[in-house]
Amino acid sequence: xxxxxxxxxxxxxxxxxxxxxxxxxxxxxxxxxxxxxxxxxxxxxxxxxxxxxxxxxxxxxxxxxxxxxxxxxxxxxxxxxxxxxxxxxxxxxxxxxxxxxxxxxxxxxxxxxxxxxxxxxxxxxxxxxxxxxxxxxxxxxxxxxxxxxxxxxxxxxxxxxxxxxxxxxxxxxxxxxxxxxxxx
Numbered sequence: 653x654x655x656x657x658x659x660x661x662x663x664x665x666x667x668x669x670x671x672x673x674x675x676x677x678x679x680x681x682x683x684x685x686x687x688x689x690x691x692x693x694x695x696x697x698x699x700x701x702x703x704x705x706x707x708x709x710x711x712x713x714x715x716x717x718x719x720x721x722x723x724x725x726x727x728x729x730x731x732x733x734x735x736x737x738x739x740x741x742x743x744x745x746x747x748x749x750x751x752x753x754x755x756x757x758x759x760x761x762x763x764x765x766x767x768x769x770x771x772x773x774x775x776x777x778x779x780x781x782x783x784x785x786x787x788x789x790x791x792x793x794x795x796x797x798x799x800x801x802x803x804x805x806x807x808x809x810x811x812x813x814x815x816x817x818x819x820x821x822x823x824x825x826x827x828x829x830x831x832x833x834x835x836x
Contacts, residue, residue: 683697685698685731685734685735686731686734687731688729688730688731689729690728690729691728691729691734692728693705693728694726694728694733694734694737695737695740695741695755697734697737698734698735698737698738699737699738699740699741699742700741701737701741701744704740704741704744704753704755705755705757707752707753707754707755707756709752709754710754711723711754711770711771711772712770712771714752714754715769715770715790716770717752718788718789719751719752719788720750720751720752720785720786720787720788720809720812720813721751721752721753721754721784721785721786721812722743722744722747722751722752722753722754722783722784722785722786722809723754723756723772723775723783723784723785723786724736724740724753724754724755724756724781724782724783724784725756725757725758725761725772725776725780725781725782726740726755726756726757726758726780726781726782727757727758727759727780728757730780730781732780732781732798732799733780733781736781739800739802740753740755740781740783743805743809747809747813747815750809750813750815751785751809751812751813756772758776758780758782761773761776762776763776763777763778764776769790775792775795777795777797779797779798780797781797781798781800782795782796782797783795783796783797783800783805785805785808785809785812786812787811787812788812793808793811793812794807794808803817
C-alpha cells in the first residue's frame with residue numbers, strides 16, 4: 653500500500669515539475685510576413701538588409717545636397733510593409749549609388765502637404781507602405797502606396813537620375829524564403 657502511495661506521489665510531482673518546466677520555457681519565435689505582428693526589423697528579417705534603417709542621410713541633408721531621393725514610409729508591424737521590404741532592398745541595390753534611399757517608420761509623421769519640402773510630413777500620405785521618388789529639385793516624380801507598380805518606380809528613378817531603368821527581373825520571394833530552401 654505504501655509503495656502505491658509513493659508511486660502516485662512521485663508521478664504527481666513529476667507531472668507538476670513537467671508542467672512548470674513548460675511554463676518556464678521561452679516561447680518559440682515565429683515571424684510571419686502575412687500578419688500585422690511585430691517581428692522586429694522587417695528589412696533584416698524579410699529582405700536580408702538591416703542596413704536600410706536607420707537611414708544614413710536625413711531628408712533635409714539629401715535636399716540640401718540636391719540629390720534624387722527615394723523616400724519610403726513603412727511600419728514594422730504591417731503585413732504590407734513586410735512584403736514591401738524585399739522590393740525596397742532590391743531598389744537600394746540597383747539605385748543606391750545614384751539616389752539617397754531614406755526609409756522611415758511612419759509613426760512619428762503626420763500628413764501635412766504645407767510642411768517644408770525638407771520634412772517627411774510634406775510627402776507622407778497616411779498609408780503604408782509608401783514610396784516617393786523626388787528629383788534633385790524636390791519635384792515629386794512618383795508617389796505610390798500599397799502594392800506599387802515596380803516599373804513606374806523604376807521609370808521615376810530613371811528620370812530622377814538620368815540613368816536608364818533597369819530591366820533585370822526581381823524575385824518575388826523574400827530573403828528568408830531563399831534561406832529556408834537551404835535548411836530543409
